[in-house]
Amino acid sequence: AQKVTQAQTEISVVEKEDVTLDCVYETRDTTYYLFWYKQPPSGELVFLIRRNSFDEQNEISGRYSWNFQKSTSSFNFTITASQVVDSAVYFCALLTGTASKLTFGTGTRLQVTL
Amino acid sequence: GAVVSQHPSWVICKSGTSVKIECRSLDFQATTMFWYRQFPKQSLMLMATSNEGSKATYEQGVEKDKFLINHASLTLSTLTVTSAHPEDSSFYICSAPGGASSGNTIYFGEGSWLTVV
Numbered sequence: 729a730q731k732v733t734q735a736q737t738e739i740s741v742v743e744k745e746d747v748t749l750d751c752v753y754e755t756r757d758t759t760y761y762l763f764w765y766k767q768p769p770s771g772e773l774v775f776l777i778r779r780n781s782f783d784e785q786n787e788i789s790g791r792y793s794w795n796f797q798k799s800t801s802s803f804n805f806t807i808t809a810s811q812v813v814d815s816a817v818y819f820c821a822l823l824t825g826t827a828s829k830l831t832f833g834t835g836t837r838l839q840v841t842l
Numbered sequence: 843g844a845v846v847s848q849h850p851s852w853v854i855c856k857s858g859t860s861v862k863i864e865c866r867s868l869d870f871q872a873t874t875m876f877w878y879r880q881f882p883k884q885s886l887m888l889m890a891t892s893n894e895g896s897k898a899t900y901e902q903g904v905e906k907d908k909f910l911i912n913h914a915s916l917t918l919s920t921l922t923v924t925s926a927h928p929e930d931s932s933f934y935i936c937s938a939p940g941g942a943s944s945g946n947t948i949y950f951g952e953g954s955w956l957t958v959v
Contacts (some may be wrong), residue, residue, distance in 0.1 A: 828939035
């Protein structure tokens with residue numbers, strides 16, 4: 729069975745602080761994809777990144793960076809110099825097998841204040 | 843780029859009535875679509891897999907007679923909440939895989955907020 733754990737339910741930071749959102753996953757599959765989505769209050773899911781299980785390279789996109797560690801089954805997400813607009817719920821998700829259905833973590837609510 | 847569109851974005855219905863939510867792939871074909879439900883401050887839970895031309899596959903605990911799914915064409919899946927009750931009030935969102943040509947991207951609709959009064 730697949731499982732995604734986001735242990736941090738809610739995080740509050742002050743603008744310009746760096747923040748890391750944790751994601752730990754479980755799967756017996758050797759081929760899988762990991763995702764991060766942002767969900768603002770309006771509800772839509774904003775795709776941030778997809779990483780396949782064979783690509784452990786860390787990635788940086790502007791203020792966003794991702795650290796994929798297969799050895800610890802983690803796919804953590806760091807926002808550098810956070811901004812108020814980063815306030816949202818962030819979901820980590822796992823996709824395995826040939827189907828395209830995602831297993832989502834419980835989400836981390838990030839609150840960035842001035 | 844490829845887009846999945848959901849309609850309506852918001853719907854309020856009376857208890858006991860039925861409401862239909864549409865999920866359309868706008869410039870690609872989707873033989874499979876997925877329906878998720880999200881209660882306030884909770885995660886997204888997969889309800890069912892919608893299969894074009896055949897019956898939907900429901901996740902454990904989801905009542906198939908209550909949540910009717912129809913995938914009559916390669917670009918449209920509909921979710922009908924029948925005899926809606928206040929406990930069905932939730933955020934419903936669909937997704938569709940874009941396929942190899944999209945780099946196996948999964949596209950999500952904008953979501954539909956259902957309130958049953």
